[in-house]
Amino acid sequence: MAAVDPVQAVPGTIRRQRFLGAVENPGAPVVLLGAPLDTTVSFRPGTRFGPSRIRDMSDGLEDYSPHLNLDFSQVPFFDAGDVDLPFGDPEAALAAIERAVASVVERGQLPIILGGEHLLTLATVRAVHRRFPDLAVVQFDAHADLRDDYLGVRHSHATVMRRVGELIGFDRVFQLGIRSGTREEFAFGRARTGFYPLEVLPALDRVLPQLSGRPVYVTVDIDVVDPGFAPGTGTPEPGGVTPGELLAALHRLRELQVVAMDLVEVCPPQDASDITAILAAKVVREAILGFGSGRQ
Numbered sequence: 001m002a003a004v005d006p007v008q009a010v011p012g013t014i015r016r017q018r019f020l021g022a023v024e025n026p027g028a029p030v031v032l033l034g035a036p037l038d039t040t041v042s043f044r045p046g047t048r049f050g051p052s053r054i055r056d057m058s059d060g061l062e063d064y065s066p067h068l069n070l071d072f073s074q075v076p077f078f079d080a081g082d083v084d085l086p087f088g089d090p091e092a093a094l095a096a097i098e099r100a101v102a103s104v105v106e107r108g109q110l111p112i113i114l115g116g117e118h119l120l121t122l123a124t125v126r127a128v129h130r131r132f133p134d135l136a137v138v139q140f141d142a143h144a145d146l147r148d149d150y151l152g153v154r155h156s157h158a159t160v161m162r163r164v165g166e167l168i169g170f171d172r173v174f175q176l177g178i179r180s181g182t183r184e185e186f187a188f189g190r191a192r193t194g195f196y197p198l199e200v201l202p203a204l205d206r207v208l209p210q211l212s213g214r215p216v217y218v219t220v221d222i223d224v225v226d227p228g229f230a231p232g233t234g235t236p237e238p239g240g241v242t243p244g245e246l247l248a249a250l251h252r253l254r255e256l257q258v259v260a261m262d263l264v265e266v267c268p269p270q271d272a273s274d275i276t277a278i279l280a281a282k283v284v285r286e287a288i289l290g291f292g293s294g295r296q
Helices: 046-059 088-103 120-129 160-168 183-192 201-211 244-253 272-292
Strands: 030-035 079-082 108-115 136-140 171-177 194-196 217-219 257-264
Touching: 030 046, 030 088, 030 272, 046 079, 046 108, 046 136, 046 201, 046 272, 079 088, 079 171, 088 108, 088 120, 088 257, 108 120, 108 272, 120 160, 120 217, 120 257, 136 160, 136 201, 160 171, 171 201, 183 194, 194 201, 201 244, 217 244, 217 272, 244 272, 257 272
Parallel strands: 030 079, 030 108, 108 257, 136 171, 136 217, 171 194, 217 257
Antiparallel strands: none
């Protein structure tokens, strides 16, 4: 890749801070990108501060993963900053996120997106799906997000997986750890998606063979983790997985062709002692090292 000015590496972004260990090389195999979207949050707003706080908390980590026996010297990544989002216009914000992610995917790099509310996944999947038409999506989440509309709005954090399924096909959507939603959402999921409520690791035994050989997008809503470990989120739901279970699930996905990932719904104003942002930073480290290794 030709030399690129780091400031202009991803169009429409603003660079204020960097995740631990990021290199000043826009051509690195992995690109970290913040998407501080916070427009349709319906309970506890504040996800716009997620990307910044996750980066802040990354400074307390080591750059070495004992789980993977890898560090950032082996998997270089570039932090492109945050997408500059228009205030109060969700559709324009989604378009801006889509453009930024598309610019990364078109260069053959792996984008990892920091949210921000879960609606951003619609924009990022749009961008990645254009490059990979046979894309499948694996969702780790407390909520099904399968409503057709929420409070009269079709583009919402509560409808995002319904829109994603309409885009790529519901048979390519795999939903793990779901423990909250309406009766209608659960019925729809059981009938249409790869729907695995109330479990994560056991579900992977059945999901992984279905995803072998195809490009995979991973979306992690931090509320899949029990709020005792991750209270800093917009819609906490008791009964979730442990941090160790989430990390183990992500490590198992390394055997797949993961082409993009997001981590969403970290809400710093609700985060006691920053424990959710610290966990999110560790998840991002494991994703960079796990999904980025072998891409140089």
